[in-house]
Amino acid sequence: MHSQENSSQAGTAAPRSSPGVQVVGAAILDSLARPSKLLAARRSAPEALAGLWEFPGGKVKPGEGCTKALHRELAEELGIRVELGAEVPGPSEQGWPLNRTAAMRVWLAEVTDGTPEPLEDHDELRWVDLTENALMELPWIPADLPIVTALQQTVAAGL
Numbered sequence: 390m391h392s393q394e395n396s397s398q399a400g401t402a403a404p405r406s407s408p409g410v411q412v413v414g415a416a417i418l419d420s421l422a423r424p425s426k427l428l429a430a431r432r433s434a435p436e437a438l439a440g441l442w443e444f445p446g447g448k449v450k451p452g453e454g455c456t457k458a459l460h461r462e463l464a465e466e467l468g469i470r471v472e473l474g475a476e477v478p479g480p481s482e483q484g485w486p487l488n489r490t491a492a493m494r495v496w497l498a499e500v501t502d503g504t505p506e507p508l509e510d511h512d513e514l515r516w517v518d519l520t521e522n523a524l525m526e527l528p529w530i531p532a533d534l535p536i537v538t539a540l541q542q543t544v545a546a547g548l
C-alpha cells in the first residue's frame with residue numbers, strides 16, 4: 390500500500406546517512422545585525438507544493454558548492470544578491486531532512502543588491518515578523534517547520 394516502505398524493504402532507497410539530493414535555502418532577514426523580519430516565499434509549483442511557503446533556494450548542481458548554488462538560486466528566483474550570515478545548523482551535515490532523499494542546508498542572509506521579486510518558482514513574497522505567531526500563520530512546507538522554529542528561537546536568543 391505504501392510504496393515508500395516497500396522500496397525501502399527492497400533496498401532501493403538512498404542510505405539514510407547520505408541523502409541523494411542536496412538543497413540549499415536562505416533565511417533572508419531584513420537585517421543580519423538586528424533582525425525583525427523574514428522573507429518567506431510561496432511556491433507556485435509543483436502542484437503538491439503550490440501555495441505552501443518556503444525558504445528561497447533550490448538544488449545544488451553536481452560539482453557546485455552549496456553557497457555558490459544558493460547565490461545562483463537567489464539571483465535566478467528573486468533577482469537579488471545577498472550577504473550570507475551564519476548557517477542555521479541542522480541535525481546532520483546535509484542540514485535539515487526534507488524527505489527520504491533530500492536535505493537542506495540553510496543560511497541567514499541579507500539583501501545587498503536588488504529588490505526581491507517572485508521571478509521564478511514563487512507567486513508571492515512576504516516579509517513576516519520574526520515572532521512565533523506571525524511565522525506560524527503561514528502554511529509552510531511541513532518539512533520546514535522545525536527550521537522555522539529553530540530560526541525564530543535563534544533570533545529570539547539574540548543570534
Ligand SMILES: Nc1nc2c([nH]c(=O)n2[C@H]2C[C@H](O)[C@@H](COP(=O)(O)OP(=O)(O)OP(=O)(O)O)O2)c(=O)[nH]1
Binds near residue numbers: 462510532
Ligand atoms: N527551495 C526550497 N525547497 C524546499 C524547501 N523545503 C522543501 O521541502 N523543499 C523541497 C522542495 C523541492 O522538492 C526541493 C527543492 O527543489 P526546487 O524545485 O526548489 O529546486 P530547483 O530550484 O533547483 O528546481 P529544479 O531545477 O529541480 O526545477 O526541496 C524550502 O524551504 N526551500
